[in-house]
Amino acid sequence: MTARTLFDKIWDAHVVERMGDGTCVLYIDRHLVHEVTSPQAFEGLRAAGRGVRRVDATIAVVDHNIPTDVDRLNGINEPESALQIATLERNVAEFGVPYFPVADARQGIVHVIGPEQGISLPGMTIVCGDSHTSTHGAMGALAFGIGTSEVEHVLATQTLLQKPAKNMLMRVDGVLPPGCSAKDIILAIIGKIGTAGGTGHVIEYAGEAIRALDMAGRMTVCNMSIEAGARAGLIAPDEVTFAYIKGRPFAPKGPDFEKAVEYWSSLPSDAGAVYDKTVVLDAAEIVPQVSWGTSPEAVVPITGVVPDPAAEADEGKRAQLVRMLEYMGLQAGEKLAGLPVDVVFIGSCTNSRIEDLRSAARVAHGRHVADGVRALVVPGSGLVKRQAEEEGLDKVFLEAGFEWREAGCSMCLGMNPDKLTPGQRCASTSNRNFEGRQGPWGRTHLLSPAMAAAAAVTGVLTDVRELA
Amino acid sequence: MEKFGVLNATAAPLNLANVDTDKIIPARFLKTIKRSGLGVHLFAGLRYEDNGAENPEFVLNQQKYRKAEILVAGENFGCGSSREHAPWALLDFGIKCVIAPSFADIFHGNCFKNGILPIVLPAAICEQLMADAAMGTNAKITVDLERQVVVRPDGTEIAFEVDAFRKHCLLNGLDDIGLTLEHAAAIDAYEASQPGWQPAISGV
Numbered sequence: 071m072t073a074r075t076l077f078d079k080i081w082d083a084h085v086v087e088r089m090g091d092g093t094c095v096l097y098i099d100r101h102l103v104h105e106v107t108s109p110q111a112f113e114g115l116r117a118a119g120r121g122v123r124r125v126d127a128t129i130a131v132v133d134h135n136i137p138t139d140v141d142r143l144n145g146i147n148e149p150e151s152a153l154q155i156a157t158l159e160r161n162v163a164e165f166g167v168p169y170f171p172v173a174d175a176r177q178g179i180v181h182v183i184g185p186e187q188g189i190s191l192p193g194m195t196i197v198c199g200d201s202h203t204s205t206h207g208a209m210g211a212l213a214f215g216i217g218t219s220e221v222e223h224v225l226a227t228q229t230l231l232q233k234p235a236k237n238m239l240m241r242v243d244g245v246l247p248p249g250c251s252a253k254d255i256i257l258a259i260i261g262k263i264g265t266a267g268g269t270g271h272v273i274e275y276a277g278e279a280i281r282a283l284d285m286a287g288r289m290t291v292c293n294m295s296i297e298a299g300a301r302a303g304l305i306a307p308d309e310v311t312f313a314y315i316k317g318r319p320f321a322p323k324g325p326d327f328e329k330a331v332e333y334w335s336s337l338p339s340d341a342g343a344v345y346d347k348t349v350v351l352d353a354a355e356i357v358p359q360v361s362w363g364t365s366p367e368a369v370v371p372i373t374g375v376v377p378d379p380a381a382e383a384d385e386g387k388r389a390q391l392v393r394m395l396e397y398m399g400l401q402a403g404e405k406l407a408g409l410p411v412d413v414v415f416i417g418s419c420t421n422s423r424i425e426d427l428r429s430a431a432r433v434a435h436g437r438h439v440a441d442g443v444r445a446l447v448v449p450g451s452g453l454v455k456r457q458a459e460e461e462g463l464d465k466v467f468l469e470a471g472f473e474w475r476e477a478g479c480s481m482c483l484g485m486n487p488d489k490l491t492p493g494q495r496c497a498s499t500s501n502r503n504f505e506g507r508q509g510p511w512g513r514t515h516l517l518s519p520a521m522a523a524a525a526a527v528t529g530v531l532t533d534v535r536e537l538a
Numbered sequence: 539m540e541k542f543g544v545l546n547a548t549a550a551p552l553n554l555a556n557v558d559t560d561k562i563i564p565a566r567f568l569k570t571i572k573r574s575g576l577g578v579h580l581f582a583g584l585r586y587e588d589n590g591a592e593n594p595e596f597v598l599n600q601q602k603y604r605k606a607e608i609l610v611a612g613e614n615f616g617c618g619s620s621r622e623h624a625p626w627a628l629l630d631f632g633i634k635c636v637i638a639p640s641f642a643d644i645f646h647g648n649c650f651k652n653g654i655l656p657i658v659l660p661a662a663i664c665e666q667l668m669a670d671a672a673m674g675t676n677a678k679i680t681v682d683l684e685r686q687v688v689v690r691p692d693g694t695e696i697a698f699e700v701d702a703f704r705k706h707c708l709l710n711g712l713d714d715i716g717l718t719l720e721h722a723a724a725i726d727a728y729e730a731s732q733p734g735w736q737p738a739i740s741g742v
Contacts, residue, residue: 086724087721090701099736106568107620107622109544109571110572110573120715126739127738129742134565154569169742191737201618215647216620217621217622219648219651219652220651232701246720265614269642286737297618299614301643320739322735322736329735341639368645379698384554385553386554389554389555393554405555478607483565484564485565486570504560504618505560505583506582506583510566511588
């Protein structure tokens with residue numbers, strides 16, 4: 071039999087029917103639903119008199135526009151957000167979809183709760199109306215974001231019409247230096263291959279530095295696959311994966327777990343499997359990363375400077391670079407280290423797991439947020455928040471002057487009350503630095519949780535290695 | 539979904555690379571439970587000043603492009619968020635076709651679901667079309683999906699590639715769900731063949 075990649079194996083196992091032109095009816099094992107991209111899909115079902123084919127493969131939660139203060143349990147002030155959340159609640163009740171309401175400790179960011187609950191498992195196809203669905207690829211699942219028409223399609227048919235993607239191998243060799251994390255790996259990758267580097271491909275991350283990551287780190291890497299243009303990122307399941315899954319609420323139990331592990335163990339790419347594209351990176355050369363522009367590929371080591379647009383030959387790209395500098399209020403050649411920040415955001419589906427909070431707390435411990443800086447810590451789920459409190463991390467953050475908030479997408483995308491005001495500069499552990507992403511005219515610098523905490527306590531972009 | 543016939547229209551030039559879907563429609567406008575009415579927010583960050591007034595420099599605010607139905611754009615158009623609000627906003631404004639050297643995958647797929655034709659052409663040809671578009675209403679571009687050609691104002695024809703299945707759906711305004719449900723028996727059979735250890739999400 072031909073040697074196959076992890077992606078090929080998952081794909082082949084989910085083809086219901088292959089049509090003449092190569093388009094496949096692809097079976098979907100898990101569908102995660104949230105309030106922003108689902109209302110029009112449920113409306114479409116209602117208009118066509120269709121139901122949800124498999125409610126037992128579907129889970130809904132509110133995350134994008136839910137406020138992150140405790141008052142949210144008493145109702146939501148913003149009428150449009152309140153309507154969108156009420157609409158989701160009406161839809162899940164009407165169609166019988168399982169749902170974690172805001173008062174449930176299991177509520178949280180959809181890409182945090184899937185793995186946390188054992189809902190996202192190796193070998194599965196997982197979709198959600200959100201591009202960061204790529205996160206779940208860390209489990210060894212084929213997970214990708216879809217639009218609302220496809221959300222409706224999956225609700226109605228439990229399938230999608232798709233053509234297979236190409237295979238890309240991203241091998242990260244060596245050992246990551248101290249002060250660097252999974253976030254620095256993925257930012258360095260995006261800086262290297264660009265925001266369109268993975269277009270048309272599914273990226274399989276492999277190599278010593280990837281294998282050494284815990285599950286949270288693997289999720290951070292896969293999360294930002296979309297920022298490299300790929301629809302999905304994958305990491306082969308191994309003992310670290312199985313240990314993470316065992317005992318989670320919706321994971322297989324007892325003999326079923328053993329059968330599952332046996333199947334999951336067959337998934338890693340075969341020796342000799344062929345990739346359409348291979349990129350190799352040496353982890354030892356990675357330096358803590360920070361973005362300077364309004365595209366995730368506009369990233370440099372914290373020791374670096376803002377690049378000069380004049381060096382760009384392509385007119386469209388040069389125009390984009392000039393606009394980035396203007397928008398970000400930066401000059402070519404300016405050093406990133408030492409740039410004052412107004413806000414620090416630690417959270418998002420990229421970096422809001424317990425491991426991320428521990429990493430930020432290590433830097434915050436015994437220090438204090440700089441004068442004039444607002445610093446937020448937003449756990450990815452109610453359960454992450456609970457665990458952090460059991461470990462005393464909330465006290466570390468509160469004593470250091472950080473805000474300790476309820477779970478949600480928060481300041482990642484400016485859809486809820488947590489947003490930047492025009493001109494504010496933010497050190498953020500989220501995934502996108504697009505214009506206006508964190509609020510109109512807000513300026514975002516993407517970095518790791520440890521780097522964000524370092525910026526909070528110094529008030530400027532800082533090389534976390536200097537705080538050790 | 540509306541059928542895509544032959545389009546003869548003004549094209550607006552937007553010579554920026556990596557235009558993301560947050561730029562096409564910022565997240566603060568996604569708090570809607572409808573598909574319609576988003577055109578007014580299209581490119582909000584570029585199109586409006588801080589005080590809400592129109593930015594007169596932005597291409598779609600110029601008189602000659604207010605009724606543009608084609609957008610000629612830079613590479614990697616539509617990257618970022620999967621929000622289908624991006625094609626909904628374009629369509630609500632009146633854009634039915636986007637031509638660019640490359641598109642991000644999810645946006646590209648979302649266009650077809652909404653009757654918008656995304657056309658990939660080499661960068662050099664996009665530059666020519668960008669120059670044509672700069673002539674405004676004096677130079678209409680024709681997009682003929684059936685024949686798979688873009689016709690420049692001077693009559694030059696440029697062939698483009700399009701997935702045969704997506705072309706068929708666009709030409710006939712077909713709904714994917716209806717087509718997929720023709721495979722219902724195969725989906726039933728697939729489900730019946732799955733191993734018993736696969737857990738269900740129940741008891742929530």
